[in-house]
Amino acid sequence: MLENTESLLSDTILSDVMYTSAIEISCGYGKPKFMSTPQTNRSTSGLCHHENSELIQSLITRINDLTEQCNTLADQVSNLSALSLQNIKSTNTMETQTMLDINESNINIRMTHHMGTQTEPEYTNQPIRIIKESVLSVDNHTQTETYTVSTNYSKTLPMQKINNSKQERHVQPRHARDDPKETLIIGSSILQRIRTRGLMKNTAVKTIRGANTSHIRHELENMDLKDFKTFFIQVGGNDASNKRDPELVECEFVNMIDIIRKTTRNARIILAECPPRRDANVKIVNHIIGKVAESYDVECLQTVQSFIRQNGHLNSEQIWRDGIHLTDRGTATLLRLYDTLVKVTKEKSDTTSLNLFKSKQLSRWCLFFLWRRGTQLSILPP
Structure with missing residues (x-):
């Protein structure tokens, strides 16, 4: 659109300039190379000067009109640019939202599939009882546990931790x-x-x-x-x-x-x-x-x-x-x-005889003494 405006303005100015040059030449102000009739009539010169003033005034008016048109076109171009940027941003926002919606849909589908595959086994018998109480553990900490008992199913729960490694x-x-x-x-x-x-x-x-x-x-x-x-x-x-x-x-x-x-x-x-x-x-x-x-x-x-x-x-x-x-x-x-x-x-x-002697609680000194004496060790009766 800007190129068309420049071309229109250029053609208009060029035509006006050519028209002005023709008037000047015909009124004696130009210097044409091929001039067959000399300028001798003063009234003709004054008439040309008056026509030239009107022409200049019309050119100024025409230029002002063209300037106003250019400004109008520039405003339209600016508005079009702003509108284009807004459309681009809106398009990007819509694309981003679309991607988010797609990702959310995929996540929902995966979660639905995951939840659908991890189904708990069904048990026909109803639980006998459900007990919930505060339990005192080995390390004297209180912990709340919930237990369910069934004839064919047991619910496993977090075990109380034994903190002392030497206890186990x-x-x-x-x-x-x-x-x-x-x-x-x-x-x-x-x-x-x-x-x-x-x-x-x-x-x-x-x-x-x-x-x-x-x-x-x-x-x-x-x-x-x-x-x-x-x-x-x-x-x-x-x-x-x-x-x-x-x-x-x-x-x-x-x-x-x-x-x-x-x-x-x-x-x-x-x-x-x-x-x-x-x-x-x-x-x-x-x-x-x-x-x-x-x-x-x-x-x-x-x-x-x-x-x-x-x-x-x-x-x-x-x-x-x-x-x-x-x-x-x-x-x-x-x-x-x-x-x-x-x-x-x-x-x-x-x-072994050694284990039996230990069960009878014989001391090492007794064993050593018997060994030094060369006594034959025998299995004691229970």
């Missing part, structure tokens, strides 16, 4: 092809004095000091249980000392059974009663163990009477001075109870 002693079950483990003994620090060298080769022990039923359930969830055929679960004393809700403890025992049965088929599960202790009454926990064992068709091993004297007091030879843990003799008593159901200890012939 793991004896990892080995799953070597030449030495598979078939029996697992898992529980709290009641098992801490068990020596694996006195056990059958197919028996593994896992001791978690300070553990309650929640910790044992969590440990079973994270273990490889497929090779085991028999499970001894020895836990509950810490639940009694921390006064955890009986229904909550029952839920955890049910969850343990459910975890084992989902992992292994035809596994033999044995829930062992808690040995008596001075800091807590274990009757409620042991009643729960017997109830769960009867309801879910597992075995219950009764242990209380083996650690109590005839007068009703704890056997100090089997219970440690703290009134909680077992001595070596108490541990041997517990293992003999296990043997009544599944053989877990070696035969007496497999026990």
Whole structure:
């Protein structure tokens, strides 16, 4: 549009200039190279001068009109430029919004697909109960937990963390092809004095000091249980000392059974009663163990009477001075109870003379003295 305006203005000025030059030449003001008629008439000259003034005035008017037209065209061009920039910005904004809408649609589609693929399994049976309470953990911190129990489903929950690294002693079950483990003994620090060298080769022990039923359930969830055929679960004393809700403890025992049965088929599960202790009454926990064992068709091993004297007091030879843990003799008593159901200890012939001497609490000085005397050491009777 600007080029057309310049061309129009240039043509107009050029035509006016040529017209003016022709008048000047005809009136005697120009100097044409080919002039055949001389200028001798003064009236003719005055007339030419008057016509020239009118021509100049008309040119000025024409120039003003052209200037106004140019200004109008310039304003239109400016308006068109501003409108074009606005359209460009609007187009960019619309494109950006379109891209955002497309991205949002893709995200919604992915989220819908993700939510659609992660569907929880349906269970036909309704939960038996839902329990929510404040639970006192091992490190004396309070934590709120919600548990759901069903006959074919257990809801796993965040486990209470045992902060003290020295509290936990793991004896990892080995799953070597030449030495598979078939029996697992898992529980709290009641098992801490068990020596694996006195056990059958197919028996593994896992001791978690300070553990309650929640910790044992969590440990079973994270273990490889497929090779085991028999499970001894020895836990509950810490639940009694921390006064955890009986229904909550029952839920955890049910969850343990459910975890084992989902992992292994035809596994033999044995829930062992808690040995008596001075800091807590274990009757409620042991009643729960017997109830769960009867309801879910597992075995219950009764242990209380083996650690109590005839007068009703704890056997100090089997219970440690703290009134909680077992001595070596108490541990041997517990293992003999296990043997009544599944053989877990070696035969007496497999026990070395050194271990028997340690059980009789012979001092190193006595052994050294007998060795210096050349006395033949023999196996003492039990």
